[in-house]
Structures are given as C-alpha cells and as structure tokens.
Amino acid sequence: MTRQGQRIQKEVLVILRRHLIPRSAYDVLGELRQISPKIAPPTVYRALAALTQRGRVHRLESLNAFIACQCDQHQNASILSICDDCGTVEESVAPDLVEELSGIAGQSGFAPTRHVIEVHGLCASCGTGDIPA
Amino acid sequence: MTRQGQRIQKEVLVILRRHLIPRSAYDVLGELRQISPKIAPPTVYRALAALTQRGRVHRLESLNAFIACQCDQHQNASILSICDDCGTVEESVAPDLVEELSGIAGQSGFAPTRHVIEVHGLCASCGTGDIPA
DNA sequence: TTATGTTATGTTATAATATAACGCAAGCCA
DNA sequence: TGGCTTGCGTTATATTATAACATAACATAA
Known part of the structure; x- marks a missing residue:
C-alpha cells in the first residue's frame, strides 16, 4: 500500500466514524470528493475492501453499506443488529455463537x-x- | 395476486429449481425471456420478493442472488452455507441458534x-x- | 351487468452499486 | 540506476435495483 492509499483509507475511516448509521460506498465517495474532487469509485471500493479485510470497517451485506467497527478491533465475526426504522447498527461479539454456527455449517464437511x-x-x-x- | 402474477412466480420458481447454485435476478430474467421475451426487471423483482416472503426462495444477501428453498417450507430462518469455489449452497435449519442470536441482539432491547x-x-x-x- | 374502488401488473426510464481493463507511478531491492 | 512488482488513477461499462405512472385484473355491491 502506498502513502496515497493510506491517506485515502484514513479519510474513509474518518468519514465512516462520523456516522452512527451505515453509509453506502457512494455516500462515502460524495464526502471524499468534498476534499478531493477527482476521486473515482474504484478508489473508494479499494479503500473499503482493505479496511473491511483489516476489520476496521464492516460491510452490511443486506444493505450494501458500510460502517466503522465500533469495537476497535476483534478477530471474531460480528453480529450486526440493524434497526429498520432509524438505521442505527449495533455490533455484538459472540464467539460461542460463531463456533456453533461453524459447527452446523460443518456437519456436511x-x-x-x-x-x-x-x-x-x-x-x-x-x-x-x-x-x- | 393475479393469475399472471401466479404464472410468473411459478416460472421463476421452476427456473431457480433447475439450478443448485444461486442465480441473480437478471439471470432469472434472461431465462424468463426465453419464454416471454417482453418481461421487464420489475416483474422479476416482484416475483422474487413474493416468493422470498413466502419462504419458497431465499435471497443470498452477500451474493445479491436467489436460490429455491431446499427444505420445502420451514418457518425459521435458514443458515445458508455458500461454497466460494463451486458456488453451491447448502441450507440448514437451527431454531436454537436463531433463538440464541435473537437473545444476543436483544440484550440491548x-x-x-x-x-x-x-x-x-x-x-x-x-x-x-x-x-x- | 355495470359501476366503482382497490390492488396488481406492464412499461419506461433511470438510479444505485460495483468492477474490468489498462497505463502510469510508487516503492523495493539488487 | 534499472528492473520488478504492486498499487493507484482513470475511463468506461457492467450489474443490480427501483421510481413512477398508466393500464389491467379482480372484487363487490348497486
């Protein structure tokens, strides 16, 4: 990752942390462009992918949106509770449940x-x- | 729902059942058009939404795709195991785990x-x- | 049966989400 | 420095999804 890449990832993280509710990639792009008007979609998607991989950001698959990790680092999968009314997301960590889930999925190999x-x-x-x- | 709506839902279900791997809405649309060339996206999305609501079809949120229910009716949420290599999906039902999950999400009300x-x-x-x- | 209201459907257009492809630049190491 | 590898910017386009509104189908009662 280059310095420019780091800079953009940091900006994306700052933007996501400003909000308690998920932002779409294009929401983030819009806010990024207030600072750096020339940024294009792939740049945002790359930054989001990297941040997601490192666990700093979670992707909400059922919303096609992203939110900053509220726990400040954890290795286990999160449980993301999404309020369909106000949009807030609450993050829970439950290693036992993830284990159990893996067990169920793993029954067939x-x-x-x-x-x-x-x-x-x-x-x-x-x-x-x-x-x- | 009108007769036409029923017909299309049935066709969509038949198409999904032909495949063991998930199909996107536009995949389904493409197959539908081999029979009825004039069908437009909203028609497919409406049929998929109705089938999903009735539990005949599951939407894979992390793939933006759909698969026919393999269990032939169940009220509980499914666990969908997706092979990232061959694309097959296996469905499991685990009411206890869903209960537990609800409990964790419900801790904060x-x-x-x-x-x-x-x-x-x-x-x-x-x-x-x-x-x- | 016809009038009437209600819900579902068809149709057009477009919005929103995401990525392929490729050339250039940055960083790395001999 | 030169060559290699990886990352980044840029353009274009693919894919997924829905808004909006006109029309059609169905239900019900006069």
Whole structure:
C-alpha cells in the first residue's frame, strides 16, 4: 500500500466514524470528493475492501453499506443488529455463537471461512412505542 | 395476486429449481425471456420478493442472488452455507441458534424481525483437496 | 351487468452499486 | 540506476435495483 492509499483509507475511516448509521460506498465517495474532487469509485471500493479485510470497517451485506467497527478491533465475526426504522447498527461479539454456527455449517464437511450474521428489527428506542410513527 | 402474477412466480420458481447454485435476478430474467421475451426487471423483482416472503426462495444477501428453498417450507430462518469455489449452497435449519442470536441482539432491547445468516467457505467436495485448483 | 374502488401488473426510464481493463507511478531491492 | 512488482488513477461499462405512472385484473355491491 502506498502513502496515497493510506491517506485515502484514513479519510474513509474518518468519514465512516462520523456516522452512527451505515453509509453506502457512494455516500462515502460524495464526502471524499468534498476534499478531493477527482476521486473515482474504484478508489473508494479499494479503500473499503482493505479496511473491511483489516476489520476496521464492516460491510452490511443486506444493505450494501458500510460502517466503522465500533469495537476497535476483534478477530471474531460480528453480529450486526440493524434497526429498520432509524438505521442505527449495533455490533455484538459472540464467539460461542460463531463456533456453533461453524459447527452446523460443518456437519456436511463444509469448511467456513467467513460469517455473515445480520439481524434486522427495531432498536430499543424505536421499538418501545416511545416514538410512535 | 393475479393469475399472471401466479404464472410468473411459478416460472421463476421452476427456473431457480433447475439450478443448485444461486442465480441473480437478471439471470432469472434472461431465462424468463426465453419464454416471454417482453418481461421487464420489475416483474422479476416482484416475483422474487413474493416468493422470498413466502419462504419458497431465499435471497443470498452477500451474493445479491436467489436460490429455491431446499427444505420445502420451514418457518425459521435458514443458515445458508455458500461454497466460494463451486458456488453451491447448502441450507440448514437451527431454531436454537436463531433463538440464541435473537437473545444476543436483544440484550440491548433490540427486537429482531429477520435474521440473515450466511456462511462462506468451501464445501466438502471443494475443500478436501480432491479437486485441486 | 355495470359501476366503482382497490390492488396488481406492464412499461419506461433511470438510479444505485460495483468492477474490468489498462497505463502510469510508487516503492523495493539488487 | 534499472528492473520488478504492486498499487493507484482513470475511463468506461457492467450489474443490480427501483421510481413512477398508466393500464389491467379482480372484487363487490348497486
């Protein structure tokens, strides 16, 4: 990775950390362009891929969007709880559950390498009726 | 749903059942058009949404693709194990794990409504070294 | 049966997401 | 420095998905 690559990854991470709700790659691109107007989609996707691989960012597969890791580093897969009302995402870590999941998938000889665990629903604030629609 | 809607849903299901590996919406559209050339994307997406809602088809969020339900009806969320080599998908049902997952997500008051559980890796055939790349 | 309201469908267009391909530059090492 | 490898910028385009609105199908009751 070059210095320029590092710079962009850092900028992307800063942008994602500004938000509690997921941003699409093009949302991030839009914000990046406020600083560096010439940036093109592949640059953003590369930065997001690198950050995701290093666990600094999580990709929400069911939203096609990204969020900064809230835990500041962990090796296990995250459980991402997505509020379908306000959009906030809560991250949980549960190594036992991931183990169990690997066990179930592995019953037929399947060898897991990556787990996608996302839960949709309503967060505590949106679900209580405190804030009726 | 009208008769035409039923017809298309049935055709989509037949197409998906012809394949053991997931098909994108546009793959399905392409096959549908061999029968009914004038079909447009929204028609396919509507049929897939209806079939998914009824549990006849599963959407693979991490692939943006669809596969026919292999279990022939179940109410619980599926665990979908996706072979990154040959593309086959194996479906498992594990109500206990889904319960546990709901419990973890619910610790903060989150109320789950839908679970996305996908595991990437290598299936038994691809992982054993029997068929080296 | 016809009128009427409601929901589903067809159609067009376009939005949103993602990546292929390739030339140039940066970093690395002899 | 020169040659090698990898990463990056750039252009173009592929892929996935939906908005919007007109029309058609169906249900119901007068």
